[in-house]
Amino acid sequence: MREPALIRMLPDGRRMHLHDGPIDLIVEANGAPQAVSAAYEAATRRFVSILDELCGELPLLRQAARKNSERPRRVVARRMFAAVEPYCEDCFITPMAAVAGAVAEEILETMTAAADLDRAYVNNGGDIALHLDERQSYKIGMVERPDRPSLFGSLEITAMDSVRGIATSGWRGRSFSLGIADAVTVLASCAAAADAAATVIANAVNLPNHLGITRAPARDISPDSDLGELLVTRDVGLLTQVEIDAALENGVRVATLLRERGLIYSAALCLQKCVRVLSSFCAKSERDRSDGFPKPSAPRLHAQLELSGRTNPHA
């Protein structure tokens, strides 16, 4: 039986929770009270039809994106396709890789179109669309294990940065990953782009044929998964430092390439407590066991990774 979408204010009276099927959004807007309520109203009105729209085109969205693929019709689905299109000649990717970011982006744009807001975010399970007016900023915390949430770093995004989308992907998350990264957090110009890129980079953090990694065909776990028979990561045993470095290096190589192509601004990659940060993040996480990244001379992004509650045992 179709459950209706849930719309409610969280107990703090500031944030709104929108939930429909697999979509869970936490929304917050700051600004004049009338503007905030207008934005929330617009968001809820848009939200209630999103899932049905997406499901109307689900078979198409679950197919690998190709240059000559049939284009989806609805607006969120088109955002998804546009976000994965840059990758479609290099790897297997379906528009579903950007679904969370695209939904967040759509709701955020609806809100900013309806009212003048100082700042706002739409957080779709860690894939976040941001709006920042002049001199506004957001502090973002990064978590590598959703089952044991603790920050592995945090960063601040200001209006000066071009970052308006943040996404995190990893095998411990809700969606399947072909890689072994605990978390890859990506900063990009919009949430759908960040979502697709995080998926691609997290897939690249990998050690092919490593016996300590348990993989299973996606369809064995979830019969209608868009990943079909592809092997998805189910468990990762303890890796040696050499293996961790090698796997992270594979991811960093892809992330660097994506940055050169202008698809992302930056990325932080986390595997078994080791963190690699693309240099524009400007500071290293305390947990980084390696010393491989030069400090950039002129950081494009004002971002600071703070010390987390835990530290590196080798420090």
Next chain:
Amino acid sequence: MADVFPPDTVRCDACPVLCYIKRGHAGACDRYANVEGQLVRVDPHILLDRAKSQGTPLVPFLERQGDWDGKIMKGQETFVTAIGAGTTYPDYKPAPFIVSSEVEGVDMVTVVTEGIFSYCGVKLKIDTDRHLGPERNLVRAQGEPVGHVTTAEYGSQMLSLGGVHHLTGGSKSEGRVTCETLLDLCNGKEVELTIDEGAGVRVAAGKPPVVNGQREERMRVGCGSATIGMFAKQWFGKVDDVVVVDDHITGVLSEHQAGKLLGVRETGIVIQGRRSTPGRYFQVAEPGIGWGGTNISDPLTILKPFKPKFAWPHLRLLMVSTTGEQFAYYELDETLRPVEKELPEALKESVGRIRENCEPALTTVLFMGGAGGSLRAGVTENPVKLTDSVKRKLTRVTCGGAPAYIWPGGGITFMVDVTRMPENAFGYVPTPALVAPIEFTLKQDDYAALGGHVDFVRPLGDVLKEKERQRQLSSHGQNPWPLKPHTGSSES
């Protein structure tokens, strides 16, 4: 496509995604899952449900449809646990849920909160006679010290893990690994531990321990001497002598009081080790993971040559370990040397019976923690009064609905069997410290009298209306119902 899916795949119709969900998995939303072929809703905040029959721990999806009229479960049949209730720490605020319900004509109040425990740990009872490591030696997880070997108990080795010194007194990674280890053990997951100068074990609550890669099957029925006493009659006449090899007390039938009483003839057997009383020997070998918790793999190594004055050719000797898992049968040749032979039919039964009498070896995990002042302040304005009320048994303490044993003396220090708590009842904060559910149940009058936050008391019906974040489970069959008034003196 649908027809190729296994028969126990369900199709969820809670939203238009219409996920196919395989048995044991959840759909894309993580809210609905296929449990034993049934579509069920799986959300946090657990309510224990007394009325539900056993074996259906989750409420079937369809029962949630329509307006729930409260008739299926009357108020007193549902107990709100603290799992997922959240915590107000470190603020001295009323606990997240203070719930009232009427039980047998008395208004009962349950204060539920998730306590943050820096002072906490687990006591592990590992049913094995194998030597896991010297007493007081460090127990490690991922190379970090997380606890130590403590006093062994009858048939079991005991480890004490966690505690404030490992959690916050050592290096950060020691604290983090300790916290992870405790969390996994409390949530029923398997954990790998190594003991300095000892064994490596894999343990999980309620499961047989695995020592150095070998799964423990059985606990011994008694020490070697006790085993002689129990089985002497069954051996009499079928064999001339029996040695029950045990790291603690090795028993010898012909010398043992039980053998003497039956008139078993002296055999001239001589055992290595320190004789305690006739037929009972300490220290026949070093502790280890061989026969009966010793380090021996060939039992003949504990025998000295048979004395010709007493022994005779063709003397029949059975050697067996305290669990019956190892055994060997010998007959002496003309030179009085033992020669291994196949175990005669007549003896198979007794060896089998030793094994049969050895209970399944398990690992038990007791969580132990102390409710600090700020947690108690969430219950009452005057925290010491809660301690007093618990001591006087006016207030019952449960963890996720499971009974807690409260230590006598000061404070509220409690122990609870984690297997009697709902799944994944524990969490953690990066402090590092464990988050465990704790509920205090008492009469409404008593609650007011001890300075409780009576203004924050909500009727059970109100709490139940917030179905969004709740999950209803049936109560653990062996747990006394938390709201039932105290009858005996102690219940743990």
